[in-house]
Amino acid sequence: DIQLTQSPSFLSASVGDRVTITCRASQGISSYLAWYQQKPGKAPKLLIYAASTLQSGVPSRFSGSGSGTEFTLTISSLQPEDFATYYCQQLNRWTFGQGTKVEIK
């Protein structure tokens, strides 16, 4: 099975910071990757699919890039509502990364 490894697992940042989260796949997955945001006690919310396509209604400060085995999620200017845990997911067999928790510095 394809494994996804996110880094870092934990990130401390301030409002306004540019934040980048990396997701590495154990095998090439082309652009078959999605990113989700999850807040405590809530279901995950889709942010990006096909590695770089922004889901409708998601703010443009979120962006995704990459293909093959290395992918990134970037938040250009962190907002208070962005403090959450972020997961990548490969879209061949739908496994998830272990998550990256973004906390307030």
Place this chain on the structure above:
Amino acid sequence: QVTLRESGPALVKPTQTLTLTCTFSGFSLSTSGMCVSWIRQPPGKALEWLALIDWDDDKYYSTSLKTRLTISKDTSKNQVVLTMTNMDPVDTATYYCARIPTGSPYWYFDLWGRGTLVTVSS
């Protein structure tokens, strides 16, 4: 408006079989390309994909759990059912169902239910 809602027992005993139902509205699983999936999340841990069923009744299972899982659909009732056998305390988790929309070669989960917490304990 598209909604999904998970239902099932909040507490099951070890070795029992868990049956969860995802009831949805606003779309039909008979529509070509549409799928529904189950995902779980143990308290404080990461998401784990479990199973997926598509409009054509093709079924996909997590490699590590496939011997314990069965997914099925009732298109007339707008429901997808997941059964998991031989429950263990490590299966304690919030169980989510999610929709995969039609029209894309990328099978991503665009809408999720609120989840249902299942605790496994004697």
